Each structure stands twice: as C-alpha cells, then as structure tokens.
Amino acid sequence: MIIDGLEVAVTKKRIKRMNMRIKEPDGRVVISAPYGTSDFMIKSFVRSKRNWLDKNIKRIVERAEAHPAPKTKAEKEAARRELKARIAERLPQIEDITGLYSNGWTVRDMHTRWGSCNTKTHHLNFSLMLASRSDEELDYVIVHELVHTVVPNHGADFYAMMDRFMPNWKSIRRGLHRT
Ligand SMILES: [Zn+2]
Incomplete structure (x- = not known):
C-alpha cells in the first residue's frame, strides 16, 4: 500500500491493535493490523505517525550504511570471532577497574x-551488532551491563555508577542510538 508516497507492507493478523516497525537495513515500513482493519484506518495510522516515521527511516538507513551488518554466514562467523576476542580482552580489564564482575x-x-x-x-549477553562498533562503544555496553550486576534497574543509583565509571557515557550512548 502506498500512502502519501510512502510504501508500507501490511499484514493482517489475529492481534488487538495495529503496530508498525521499520526494518533494517533498508528502512522498509511493515504494519501488522487486526483482521477487519480498513484501508482508511491504516492510512490514518500512518499519517499520524508520519514525522516519526520519516525521522526513523532516515536514521535506520544511515546506520545501516555507516555500520553494515555481516550478510553471509562466513561474514557473521568472522564478526562473531572478532567481537569475542575484543570482549575477552576488554571485559576482564573493565571488571578490575570497576570492581564489578x-x-x-x-x-x-x-x-x-x-x-x-x-x-x-x-551472566552477560552482548549483541553481535557490536562487532561493527568502536572500542569505546563496546566498553560503554560492557560497563552498562556490569553495573546491572549490582543495580538491576535504570534508577538514580544506576546512573550515578555510570557517571563514576564512565563520565562521558551519555555521549557514547547517544552515538549508539543515533547511528
Ligand atoms: Zn540497562
């Protein structure tokens, strides 16, 4: 369906409310709608979110260009190996610095x-997406997850610890979420 020049893929499902996602890496817009949703409702839904959509499609496409994801199985395995080596090197150092294990x-x-x-x-999990990110960004995610070993939520204590261990964490996080 094309709405004001924007192509959206609509799937009808057994769900209660419409939801919308932007796919990586091409910024494709995908909508799931309950059975019986009219074209008029879908169009209104997309129009009401158009500013948000335009901004985020641009962000996702730019991110995919700046940090291309591994495509083939071999590329993925290489990225995983490389990332594992970086974490194996950096995590113990950061554990010693922070005293969080x-x-x-x-x-x-x-x-x-x-x-x-x-x-x-x-136990910590790290996204394979970190393979294409800088050491600084990887360190930020490591510190963030280590702080969760003592502060489960994102409350004031959490941010106080982040400030202490990584005073510039906010600007690193901004970069991670933007591109
Ligand atoms: Zn968190």
Whole structure:
C-alpha cells in the first residue's frame, strides 16, 4: 500500500491493535493490523505517525550504511570471532577497574538491544551488532551491563555508577542510538 508516497507492507493478523516497525537495513515500513482493519484506518495510522516515521527511516538507513551488518554466514562467523576476542580482552580489564564482575558471557545475534545482564546469575549477553562498533562503544555496553550486576534497574543509583565509571557515557550512548 502506498500512502502519501510512502510504501508500507501490511499484514493482517489475529492481534488487538495495529503496530508498525521499520526494518533494517533498508528502512522498509511493515504494519501488522487486526483482521477487519480498513484501508482508511491504516492510512490514518500512518499519517499520524508520519514525522516519526520519516525521522526513523532516515536514521535506520544511515546506520545501516555507516555500520553494515555481516550478510553471509562466513561474514557473521568472522564478526562473531572478532567481537569475542575484543570482549575477552576488554571485559576482564573493565571488571578490575570497576570492581564489578560478571559470571560468564555470550555473544548473541540480537537486534533490539546492545547487551543484557541476567541480574540473578550475572551472566552477560552482548549483541553481535557490536562487532561493527568502536572500542569505546563496546566498553560503554560492557560497563552498562556490569553495573546491572549490582543495580538491576535504570534508577538514580544506576546512573550515578555510570557517571563514576564512565563520565562521558551519555555521549557514547547517544552515538549508539543515533547511528
Ligand atoms: Zn540497562
């Protein structure tokens, strides 16, 4: 369906409300809508979100160009190997600096977050997307997840620790989320 010059792919599903996603790396707009949703409703939905869409399509396309994701299986494996070596080198150093220790870690092919921490087991996960990011950005994600070993949420204590260990973390995070 083309709405004001913007192509959107619509799938009807057994869901309650419409939702919309922008796909990487090409910025394709995909909408899931409940059965029975009219074209008029879909058009209104897209129009009401048009500014947000334009901004985020641009951001996603720019990000994909600046940090191309590995495409083939071989490329993915190489990226994973390289990232694992970087983490194996940097994580222990950062653990010693911060005094916060993980209990094992895994690189996972996750696309919606840079890292995660199991706050019970202190096992960390790192996104394969980090393979194309700078050491500084990788360090930021490592510090962030290590802080979660002692502060599970993103409350004031969490940010106080981030400020202490990495005073410029805000600008690094901004870069990670922008491109
Ligand atoms: Zn977090």
